[in-house]
Amino acid sequence: MDEKDVTILSAVARLGTGSAEKLSEETDIPTSTVHYRLEKLRERGVVTNDLLDVDLEAVGLNITVITEVTAEYSEQYHDDVGEALADVEGVNQVYFTMGDTDFVVIAHLSSRGMVERLIEDYESVDGVEQTSSKFVIKTIKDEPRPLNDFDPETLAALLQPDATE
Amino acid sequence: MDEKDVTILSAVARLGTGSAEKLSEETDIPTSTVHYRLEKLRERGVVTNDLLDVDLEAVGLNITVITEVTAEYSEQYHDDVGEALADVEGVNQVYFTMGDTDFVVIAHLSSRGMVERLIEDYESVDGVEQTSSKFVIKTIKDEPRPLNDFDPETLAALLQPDATE
DNA sequence: AATGAAATCGACCAGCA
DNA sequence: TGCTGGTCGATTTCATT
Numbered sequence: 269m270d271e272k273d274v275t276i277l278s279a280v281a282r283l284g285t286g287s288a289e290k291l292s293e294e295t296d297i298p299t300s301t302v303h304y305r306l307e308k309l310r311e312r313g314v315v316t317n318d319l320l321d322v323d324l325e326a327v328g329l330n331i332t333v334i335t336e337v338t339a340e341y342s343e344q345y346h347d348d349v350g351e352a353l354a355d356v357e358g359v360n361q362v363y364f365t366m367g368d369t370d371f372v373v374i375a376h377l378s379s380r381g382m383v384e385r386l387i388e389d390y391e392s393v394d395g396v397e398q399t400s401s402k403f404v405i406k407t408i409k410d411e412p413r414p415l416n417d418f419d420p421e422t423l424a425a426l427l428q429p430d431a432t433e
Numbered sequence: 434m435d436e437k438d439v440t441i442l443s444a445v446a447r448l449g450t451g452s453a454e455k456l457s458e459e460t461d462i463p464t465s466t467v468h469y470r471l472e473k474l475r476e477r478g479v480v481t482n483d484l485l486d487v488d489l490e491a492v493g494l495n496i497t498v499i500t501e502v503t504a505e506y507s508e509q510y511h512d513d514v515g516e517a518l519a520d521v522e523g524v525n526q527v528y529f530t531m532g533d534t535d536f537v538v539i540a541h542l543s544s545r546g547m548v549e550r551l552i553e554d555y556e557s558v559d560g561v562e563q564t565s566s567k568f569v570i571k572t573i574k575d576e577p578r579p580l581n582d583f584d585p586e587t588l589a590a591l592l593q594p595d596a597t598e
Numbered sequence: 599a600a601t602g603a604a605a606t607c608g609a610c611c612a613g614c615a
Numbered sequence: 616t617g618c619t620g621g622t623c624g625a626t627t628t629c630a631t632t
Contacts (some may be wrong), residue, residue, distance in 0.1 A: 365567040409525070416446040417523050423439050
């Protein structure tokens with residue numbers, strides 16, 4: 269797992285494709301090498317399926333932080349603050365919620381140092397009033413393909429318009 | 434977007450592959466039809482890239498609920514409760530956290546009725562003491578490929594062992 | 599729009615540097 | 616380990632229903 273592997277995986281994420289040819293163009297790494305590397309990554313379990321889902325532990329992103337953020341009230345602020353939070357490095361999900369806290373933010377990181385920077389980044393966003401973070405001790409479930417959260421039968425019913433209420 | 438589409442997308446999620454042949458075997462839908470359908474789904478924006486990421490809105494999963502769950506204290510309980518929460522239909526992520534609340538659970542649903550059932554399901558899990566849910570008004574970011582949350586340069590540094598502290 | 603068969607393209611494996 | 620060329624197999628298209 270060296271820099272070349274990361275370059276490839278990063279390109280996979282960016283381009284949203286697993287095509288060796290396209291990845292080769294993007295990374296300037298020869299087509300067959302891309303193949304070879306992806307194969308190895310599969311063997312090592314870093315990449316878990318044909319759709320190139322990446323094992324977070326395997327790439328060192330083994331710290332997950334869930335943060336609740338409250339912001340000054342203003343419609344414009346909320347949009348801006350949300351975007352700013354989403355832009356913080358390592359942030360994976362940002363939800364604007366109803367209730368006492370305004371945003372829920374989930375981030376994946378690889379070191380304690382990065383966590384500190386993360387919190388600092390949150391608090392330096394203009395309009396942010398308060399943040400409250402929880403560390404994740406154990407990720408029990410994190411399903412990249414939400415359709416897997418349902419029985420096939422339930423899914424079938426999902427899109428019948430009459431299931432909407 | 435009929436039942437056949439859902440059958441295919443469900444098989445994609447389950448098998449973790451986009452291979453028309455494998456999907457055909459699984460679903461008993463002819464190979465070329467699988468192709469044809471996936472192509473249409475791409476055109477309509479339901480499927481967003483080669484890696485077959487699915488647009489949640491497009492499949493009708495436009496409600497997101499974030500729930501904090503507290504459970505009776507006991508090591509065994511925590512494992513069991515976590516698993517039970519993960520098994521609830523629609524649940525996408527389950528985190529065991531340190532702090533005042535024990536679990537944070539995120540679910541994607543398609544109707545108010547399903548939300549009510551979700552909460553009931555949570556509260557009927559043995560060992561669960563309290564639940565507190567937030568509705569998501571707007572999903573500002575939800576990145577299926579966490580490597581995209583980082584600059585390529587940062588990523589390169591990620592796996593240098595000396596970046597661990 | 600769905601299917602089966604035929605054509606095309608890209609993946610994969612040998613061997614070589 | 617990284618690269619090149621050839622084979623094979625899968626994908627995609629086309630004509631038909």
